[in-house]
Every structure is written in C-alpha cells, then in structure tokens.
Amino acid sequence: MNPREGALITLYEINEKEAFSNIALNKELRRNSYNQLDKNLLTELVYGALENQIYIDYIIGQFSTFAIKQMNPYTLNLLRLGIYQLLFLNKVPSFAAVNETVNLSKKYCKKTTGFINGVLRNVQRNMKNIKLPNPEENIVKYLSVKYSHPEWLVKTFLNNFDKDFAEELLKANNTKPELYFRINTLKISIDDCIRLLTDEGYTVKQSSLIKEAVVVKGLQNIEQSNLYKKGYIQIQDFSSMLVAKILDPKEGEYVIDVCSAPGGKTTHMAQIMNNKGTIIARDIHEHKLKLVERNAQRLGIKIINTENFSGNNLDEKLLNMADKVLVDAPCSGLGIIRRKPEIKYRKQDEDIKSITAMQYDILKNAAKYVKIGGELVYSTCTINTRENEDIVQKFLKDNPNYVLININEEYKDFLPGEHNNGTVQLYPNLHNTDGFFISKIKRIK
Ligand SMILES: C[S@@+](CC[C@H](N)C(=O)[O-])C[C@H]1O[C@@H](n2cnc3c(N)ncnc32)[C@H](O)[C@@H]1O
Secondary structure (H helix, E strand, O other), rough: OOHHHHHHHHHHHHHHHOOOOOHHHHHHHHHOOOOOOHHHHHHHHHHHHHHHHHHHHHHHHHHOOOHHOOOOHHHHHHHHHHHHHHHHOOOOOOOHHHHHHHHHHHHHHHHEEEEEEEHHHHHHHHHHHOOOOOOOOHHHHHHHHHHOOOOHHHHHHHHHOOOHHHHHHHHHHOOOOOEEEEEEOOOHHHHHHEEEEEEEHOOEEEOOOOEEEEEEEEOOOHHHHHHHHHHOOOEEHHHHHHHHHHHOOOOOEEEEEOOOOOOHHHOOOOOOOOOOOOEEEEEHHHHHHHHHHHHHOOOOOOEEEEEEOOOOOOOOHOOOEEEEEEEEEEOOOOOOOOOOHHHHHHOOOOHHHHHHHHHHHHHHHHHEEHHHEEEEEEEEEEOOOOOHHHHHHHHHOOOOEEEEEEEEHOOOOOOOOOOOOOOOOEEHHHOOOOOEEEEEEEOOO
C-alpha cells in the first residue's frame, strides 16, 4: 500500500472517528506490509499533519473558496497531508506532494480532485508569502495558529506562565519525545541488558537519575523485538518512572494502585518491590486490566492482582489496609501532547471541571485505604494547576490527618531540574520529559 494512502486512512480514523493516534497508526502499520522507509514516511505524515493542524487549516482558509466546515472529510484530510508535505517536508519535491495527493483524491473524493489540485498549486506558488495573525493585535490567535493549539489552551498556558515560557511549552509540544525504556531487573541486570543492546549496534543512553531508565536510539518495532517479548524491557517515559520511585514501595508491602491500566507504574512498583508483597491494581475498564495482566505476565511479575473497581466508589474492605497507595489519576493529558497531538483538539475548557471533580473523589476515597504512617502519591500527566496543585491543596485542607511530603528534599537525587515547592511539575520544554505532576502525601493520624 502507498504510505500516503495509509496516512490518509489513519488521519481519517483519528479526525473523524476519534481514534487515538498511536492506536490508529499501529493498526494501519500492522494491516499492510510496508517497508521501513514507507513506515517512516507514513508515521511522519500522520504526526506532522496532526501536530500542525490548526496552522494548516488556517492556510487552507486563505487559499480555499470553500469553508473547511463544508468540505468532506477526505478532501480536508488530503489537503492537510498535501500542505504538510509542501511546507514541512523538504525531502518531498513539491510536484510529488501535489501529484500524489491529487492521485489519491481520484480514489477517495473524485468530485473535488480539481479543487484539491487548485488549492495545493496555489499554496505551492505562494508558500513564501504566508502571513500569521499579527501578534500585536492578538497574541492568543497568533500563538494558537503558529503552534496549532486551540485558543482556550493558549489562554490557560498564558494564565499559568509568562509569555516566553508559554511559547516555549507550545513549541516543545510539537517536538518528538525521546523514547525511554525501563529495564526489567526482575529478568535481566541493567548491565547485561545494555550490553545486549550495544552488541546489536544500538546507542544506549542511561539516565543518571534512574538507573533502569534508558533511551535506545534506532530501536524500531519494539513490541516485535526479542528484548520486549522476553520481558527485559517496558516502554515507559522517564517522568512516569519517577512516580513509582517517589512512592518508594518496599518488599513485602501492601500496595493499592487505584487507576492502574495499562500497568506501567504498577509493574515498575512490582519491580522495585522485587516481586515480593501485594499490589491490588484497579481500573474501570476490563479490556485495559487485561493489558495490566499481560504486561505483568511478560515481565515475570506474580504479585499483581487486578480488580475492576471504580475509584469513585469507596471500598470498605480496604480501609486502613495499605502501606502505599498510588492515585495516577485520569486527567486532561496536556503533558503528553507530544505523543498524542489529538489531545489538543479533543479537550475543551469545560471538560476540566468534570475531570477535577472526579480526580478529587478518587483521591479522597483512595486516601482512606492508607494506614496511619502510610503514604500516597497523587500524579497526573497534565500541566494544569486546577488538576494538580489545587486538588492536593484542597485535599490537605479538608483532611488534617494527612500532610504533604516535600519531594524536592526527599527525592532530589531522582529529580531533573529545579522545583520550587514540595510537589513536582515536569515540563517537556524544561525537562525534555512528558509534562507530569507528582505529589506525595503521608497519613499521620
Ligand atoms: C493515567 S491512566 C493510568 C496509567 C497507569 N497508572 C500506568 O502507569 O500505566 C488513568 C487510568 O484511570 C482509569 N480510570 C478512569 N476513571 C477511573 C475511575 N473512576 N476509577 C478507576 N480508574 C479509572 C482509566 O481507565 C486509565 O486507565
């Protein structure tokens, strides 16, 4: 299959059927036998067009006689792919970007072939004269178009940070994240795993802060690799590994993970506990709990018991039972836009209110499972004070039996960069990790 056609099908799934980009892309890559070069081009086209969608749509608006809302989805997504190639992909000659897109339109939207050809040729001729909105007149609109973030999100960042920081963050959200792995020390030593990888010709960069965290350059089709199948590695960002490190569960402890799927942090906790003790791993989606079980099995973990249970409900059986509790709460995901650019377009400011209500409920219930002297970590993969600091502050105010542990003092050996208060907020632009919030709370009475 032609990779441009694969990109069109994938983009259609994401934009029209609300599929997640990583899932839609993997489905397409598995469905057809692409060679490695075609896989790379398809991936680049999908993520590139998606990351820059507001900018590209702004350009379509300047060169099209039809409003975007009037276009059929294939026409619109083909224009996006064509314009992305024209403006961002130097390796694709302009004539190829136009001709290949027009050819595809003959199969998917025959009636608009002439229109697509016209818009693309117009863009091709005027590429050098494209003007962004004037930042002096409207900074929100300017940043929104330039970095393809919806205006409400630009406003949120401008409310939380100064303009330069907000712009750096918007820019970083359109970059490619480094791919981290966690070496599963239950199955292989860190040194042996690094040796295996280097012997196979890969360049391995080990984190100085978390020894089991490595970046491996050039490793592709990871889930098909022997290392993965044998359970030697787990794909997990550095920021996510930091969570289990900070919760710091010990061998033999009783741990409850109230939002555990697909199991990145739960399996890391089991690794830190040396596969001794008990972890209750809960979630509300049965199919996602299966992923936790599959990961645990592949990684050789025996101490995880999965349970389908909503954190919004209180489980009387578990009151005061746990040495450690993890609340890795469902959130707006504004810290992982680099991995899932569609998040930018799906969330609305109004969604945040219902998310924070759920987060508070889950935290409030989960805290009751902590025994006196036990500890809880509340974390999210978002950059939004309302879902992070505000939730923790409200909880501490309403619940005097719990205190905040200053992570920056206790865990400074693990932390990248400087953090000002007792909690940690990581940013893609500052720390080159996902945007993550981590806080630690102790039950004292
Ligand atoms: C941020 S993800 C957890 C990621 C996981 N801790 C990991 O490291 O792989 C949040 C999870 O919460 C689950 N979830 C959503 N609402 C929930 C609820 N009310 N109770 C429990 N889990 C919930 C989602 O299905 C999702 O798997």
